[in-house]
Amino acid sequence: MLLEFIFKNSFSYKEEAYFSMEAVKGTSIRNEFDKIGKHRILKSAIIFGPNASGKSNMIKSLKSFRNLILKNDIQENPYPTYAGNEDPIFYQIVIYANNNIYRYSVSYLKEEILQESLEMEKNGDFEIYFQRKKMKYPILPDELKPLVNKTRKDNLFLITAKTFNDKPSLAVFRWFRNRLIFISRDTPPLLNQAYKIHKNIKEKEKLLNFLKAADLNITDFEVVENNSISFHITGGLDEILSLSKRSRGLKGYNMTIRHKAFDGVNDNGQFSLDLSAESDGTKKLIALAIILVSYNNSTILIDEFDDSFHVELSKAMIEVFNSNKQSNQFILTSHELALMDSGFKKEQIYFTEKADRSTTELYSVYDFKSEENRQDYSYVKRYQKGMFGAIPEILVGKLKESLEE
Template sequence: MKPGRGSQLKSHKVEIVKGSPFLKTAAIFGANAGGKSNFIKAIELGKYLVLHGTRADELIDYTPFRLSAENKKKDTTLIYHILCNNKKYEYGFSYNDERISHEWLHYITRKTTYIVFSRNQEQSISMPYLQKLNPKDDEFQFLQFIAKATTPKQLFLHELFTHNIHDNTTDVSDVEAVLSWFTDTLKIIFPETPYKQGVVLKAADDEDLKLVINALLSFFDTGIDDVYLKDVEFEKLNIPLNLQRSIKADLSKSEKGETFGALNLDGDLYLIRLFDGDISAKMLMTIHHQNESGAAEYFSLREESDGTKRLFDYIPLILDFIYGDNVFVVDEMERSLHPTLIRKILEIFYLYSNDTPSQLIFSTHESFLMTQHLLRSDEIWLMEKNEGISSLYNIDEKFNPRYDKKLRQSYLDGSYGAIPKLADNKELVEFLNKVKLDHK
């Protein structure tokens, strides 16, 4: 998300790699079914294929554009521009359901582009920059062995991820930096995605973290005064036996003597603990105080509003805003939340990530956010669908609005496109009028 020519909200423009400035936010607006969620799903799919790969007995998760006979048979291409390790990278790949046709990782400086590795349609993988950094015969032979073992359905980057490349080479820091970006930095959140719920649960037993979370709950006017973990019997949670075994197996993978996990069950949130082979559970409770007596009343999370539940998802995200070095991609950020709360979350992000390399990309229908007092015009993107084809464009590049332009009203008036076009459908209007007359 490169900055445009505008100079407003200068703190939203960041440059952690010299010559590669970027914007802290990208807000994607558009009509329902316009393609916003699919755009974010594509980002998630690339991450999944890098980290999890494709099973040998399965096809690659591939969805062609079926409304065009020509494009229906074309490969899909995903490209990521990555700033990490104080360097700029481009990683991308093209694929269909049966094979990865192209794949590349480039390290880009202001003067030169270094090809870390490149894969062509014949499945040949060249590694000129990796070979330069790892000149010993045994090192490069090890990398070549991985390349030759990479099947047509598997990403080479995924194969590097699953092998112990660090201990068998001199310098694979570029590959490791990009893999770390996919594993630790890129965080994708959908409306039903619980984000790091374990952080909220553990806060109930961590006084310092509890102070922060309680302050945020108070700031967002939830009416919650405190959080508490109530001991419950794990066996009485009505968890199917196969799920109980799965939970225990997952927690047992940790080499630590004591491990924790979060479980969302029937709208309630539980902290599951495994210690010396025994499982115990605690249920998250919220504490409110009665108006008259001030006596404490305990509520389960299931009894709280949808908006409060969603805030419990956003609180760990806000903490990660402060910690920095994250790229958040959030679909329908306003789901179940009042527009004022979303604005406050954005303001917190700008305030506390001012000196950290974090970025927030989100889709929304909330036009209330479309103001140049909150977002730069080059941070506002519109997704419009015509004849089944979704196009993403930047409001600053396409319309070049003045710094004092009231963008929201122009958008709702249709001046910028990317809004529902129901009123233009004469057949629908005529049909509804007919239904109305027939009903009389």
């Protein structure tokens, strides 16, 4: 699970940005997982803001951090600094993995790792496990010292250590690889997972019941193997290249969806559609249903969550995300203001705003002093009155004038 993400000089974020998935002391105990030590981890968060304000760039920053770790070569990885400057990028994350709390950070230039550290929480405080400053290691366990010479200046020591089966490094790496999932329009369908569900009677029934409850008129589905290669994607298209190097003989899959049909007299008929012919909303809901049935203890980020969804379906999905019926964590971006009043706590609602029309600021409702003692959830009206900022400044007159001859 994700507890905290701090990043700087990444995409539209020039200054340090802070994103937390921990409940705030004094707020109601809901929309949370079971307490882990002193930590109350939130089940979901949602980010609002004008177009081009940086909502997606928060997700892109975390995705860039993930790519850095999975590819382990900063020279082959995009270098998404603010406005293309040459200052270092900084990423820091706090996660819960393998029954431990880890804090991992890295600062790097296009051709060199400047700083890297891994810490583990013990008795409520973080203790440094290893620390790197360029090619020097001020803090390092004795068993990892032989690995220093095996790490180049443009490679992460975390990856060298995990390659030699260092348990803390492995735990962090595997969380990024297996537990951090990105969903967007260009995310390939999780057909390999759908195939496994299709073969499991109990899980298939669970998935079908979920889709039926969403009022899609879906009665059945079938997943069959074909001769093309399909990858086990947990992070989107960016993972295909890295996976293709180690994938041999994997099967591809086709998914067919069966719908209820009405012939004017009764609704006992059925018709079938290939998944590719389904609407974007249906494909997106199927992907989410597959995740909810197949995945546990994962962090799922969904950009433009409400895109292709009716607002009532979006609200229903948020209620599911925050329920104790599922064990995943969801981070969403949205333009649909009605979702602001969908039972979120104040620390679950974030905004993005261009501070000087170029750099992005990220903040939550909880950051406002006026909200400290408020326990009601009617945030939309206060947002529309400008109390939280992050409102687009649209010059309607200028838009019309631009169309004049």
